[in-house]
Amino acid sequence: MTTSFATDADVVERVLIHVRDSTTDLGEPWFEPVSNYSDAARFQAELTALRRMPTVFAPAASVVEPGNYLARETLGVPLFVSRGRDGRARVFRNSCRHRGAAMVDGQGCAQALVCNYHGWSYRLDGSIAHIPHADGFPDNIADERALVELASCEANGLIIVAGPDGDASATSTGLDAPQLLLADTLAGHRLVTTTQEELPINWKVLIEQTLEGYHIRSAHRSTFYPVQYDNLNVIEFSGMHSRVTYPYRNIERQATVSPAERRLRGYSTTVTHLFPNTIVSTFPELTLVSLIDPLAIDKSLITTFMLTTAAPNPDGEEFAPDGLSLAAEGAVEDTKMSLAVQSGFRSGANDTIVFGRNESAIGHFHRNLDDALGADDVDASTATPVQLTP
Numbered sequence: 001m002t003t004s005f006a007t008d009a010d011v012v013e014r015v016l017i018h019v020r021d022s023t024t025d026l027g028e029p030w031f032e033p034v035s036n037y038s039d040a041a042r043f044q045a046e047l048t049a050l051r052r053m054p055t056v057f058a059p060a061a062s063v064v065e066p067g068n069y070l071a072r073e074t075l076g077v078p079l080f081v082s083r084g085r086d087g088r089a090r091v092f093r094n095s096c097r098h099r100g101a102a103m104v105d106g107q108g109c110a111q112a113l114v115c116n117y118h119g120w121s122y123r124l125d126g127s128i129a130h131i132p133h134a135d136g137f138p139d140n141i142a143d144e145r146a147l148v149e150l151a152s153c154e155a156n157g158l159i160i161v162a163g164p165d166g167d168a169s170a171t172s173t174g175l176d177a178p179q180l181l182l183a184d185t186l187a188g189h190r191l192v193t194t195t196q197e198e199l200p201i202n203w204k205v206l207i208e209q210t211l212e213g214y215h216i217r218s219a220h221r222s223t224f225y226p227v228q229y230d231n232l233n234v235i236e237f238s239g240m241h242s243r244v245t246y247p248y249r250n251i252e253r254q255a256t257v258s259p260a261e262r263r264l265r266g267y268s269t270t271v272t273h274l275f276p277n278t279i280v281s282t283f284p285e286l287t288l289v290s291l292i293d294p295l296a297i298d299k300s301l302i303t304t305f306m307l308t309t310a311a312p313n314p315d316g317e318e319f320a321p322d323g324l325s326l327a328a329e330g331a332v333e334d335t336k337m338s339l340a341v342q343s344g345f346r347s348g349a350n351d352t353i354v355f356g357r358n359e360s361a362i363g364h365f366h367r368n369l370d371d372a373l374g375a376d377d378v379d380a381s382t383a384t385p386v387q388l389t390p
């Protein structure tokens, strides 16, 4: 699989052409049945498929030191990651092997993983360190009941897990393709905050809202529109993944800069969709990694890791990156629109919704999701592979 996007110089060049010509990248339109957002069987099929796919568990910056751990329900399945003394991050099912109690909660640091119920303790690699009153159990019980680890790998700042129902024998080669897309994006970043929010919105609507710049003027009139263009994007695909570049108006200053010095960071927001449910977005001083977990057909959990390369403030106050409040206001506007879409599904007005040629990253998402589900009811006339025009 090809796993890289264009260079900054190439993307800046494409943006400058769009600015000059008042154009944007165009692909094919896509019609998506509204029933795919409301049919319980479809939702269950999506969840089953997603649980078999490699997915981002967390940024590596969330578990930097040996003993750091982070628990998170991934696609509705309780898992946690812990970094071992050998420096390796391992993802486990979050359940004690005695009577099954959840082992850890939230984020923290521990020398050993101790279950609060009866005190079984595990080393950071998942092996059992101690069972109180072990004589009450069969011999060799400790050898048989290590924490259950899932296949995972780490590269370029992301921890990818094979999926709660994924291939337990998956190798890192099979898992690390999405990471490569990010190249150096997350290298050297540190974690600033982790937040979680539950929203009464289908998970696909939350993915869709990040993948087009057609709504900048209408929905972000006083937030993003003053600094960005409406309906001006570069859209790239790499396998099932995609990247949408949202240029800032200051990018026009790069017209006079040599290609070697042209860059996207600070002159655009890039939104990388790592199929199926991860969105990585860049801002001048920060990067957001958002994991969108379907909880129910109309309910999703969004976990957002805010990362930065900026040094912590010497006075100990937490870093407040430039533009953060603007991004937060924009996010509120996006949520409002997604709630409106979710509500509109119930109106009975539409059998399908339509994504335009200028929203082709969304068509790419749906086409790949249909492929992953093995859907044989996809209308061939609407499932044309999306083409880019430079």
Ligand code: FES
Binding pocket: 096, 097, 098, 099, 100, 101, 115, 116, 117, 118, 119, 120
């Ligand atoms: S359930 Fe964990 S020690 Fe008993």
Ligand SMILES: [Fe+2]
Binding pocket: 209, 215, 219, 220, 330, 334
């Ligand atoms: Fe938006």
